[in-house]
Amino acid sequence: MNVTSSDGATTFSSSSIGNFLSPGLSCSVSRKGNEDGESCNTSKGKLFQTGQIWSFYSGNDDLPLYYGRIHKITVTQVFEEEAEIKMCVHLLKANSFPENVIQWEDKNMPVGCGTFSVTKCFRKFTTDNVSLQIVPQTSMNGNEYIILPKIGDVWAIYRSWTCHKEFKDIGSCTYDIVKVLDDTSDYKVLALEPALLTNEEEEKKTFFKAAESRHPDCDDEDGSEVIFTIPMSKMLRFSHQIPASRVTKKIDGELRELFEVDPRALPTNVRVSRPLSKGEVREG
Structure with a gap:
């Protein structure tokens, strides 16, 4: 994990270990806990960790039609402002389907379920881009993910x-x-x-x-x-x-x-x- 500081901004990055709780998604829960005089219950927020699979929003359709695996997480915080989380995500691509599955004629159509492989193509996301953490079945070699x-x-x-x-x-x-x-x-x-x-x-x-x-x-x-x-x-x-x-x-x-x-x-x-x-x- 690397830590750098410049002009009051602190940046944490991780590409192999560690996890981060999205403060933007848990702050309302934390404030409620403080107002009630109880300890903050941050477990209700979204927890981001390298290696996780998430569905994400992309394109004009504005629906979470795509999947990606988190490769690296960077957290930047300036003074007392809310921390900003950015993620480097490798995209998943659907593998070929069995012959008994009717396939899209347009190969650009998004695929919601099937067997997927991690590509070398990656994108950078914030917490606003992700929708749902997916817990897929994993192949024996760990290179394929089954989402059904x-x-x-x-x-x-x-x-x-x-x-x-x-x-x-x-x-x-x-x-x-x-x-x-x-x-x-x-x-x-x-x-x-x-x-x-x-x-x-x-x-x-x-x-x-x-x-x-x-x-x-x-x-x-x-x-x-x-x-x-x-x-x-x-x-x-x-x-x-x-x-x-x-x-x-x-x-x-x-x-x-x-x-x-x-x-x-x-x-x-x-x-x-x-x-x-x-x-x-x-x-x-």
Whole structure:
């Protein structure tokens, strides 16, 4: 680990050991702990460490459609200002698929699941670029990573999937949000829909619940039920995983299982327009 200091700025860098907690993502938790007179609980922040795999945002689509492995982390702090974390990330590239998997005709289309290898191509990111830490299966030689939908995961899927989609149209694609129920052979999933809560504090968060019905434009092969199956041959229908945590909330007097999700990772067509709080002004 290297430490340099110049003009009041202190820089820490690590390419092999050590980890860093993102202060920008944990500061609200830390302040809450201080106000309550308790010790700061920084474990709820995002912990960055070399060798980790993360999904990240890139391009005009503004969705976390890509994966990378952290190679080096640099933390810079000027006096008492909040520390800035920068990461050198090697991009992952999807390997060839088995013959039974229908592949994209446009090879520029992003791939959300499959087997990936680390490339020599790298980019520099801040904590604003990353979405979700991925814990993949690793090959015996450690050079390949298997990323697949797992039971309990929340994913965005292409609503009407076809292998003819083109990368230039990625920004206009429509999606559905699903929870993975079974990944034994094919993928059994449950459709989710936004849950609007009336509590003023909860309105600032984004929740999804089990859908009561499917969207009228859903894929005909899915059927009309909220639980349906995506065959392994169409695994590329899974676009990207949504950061989500399972919570229990009371809706209409009944306790319901909900998912609190990161709204930034939601495609435009499923983003929730919540009511404005008193005195709040909508941006734009």
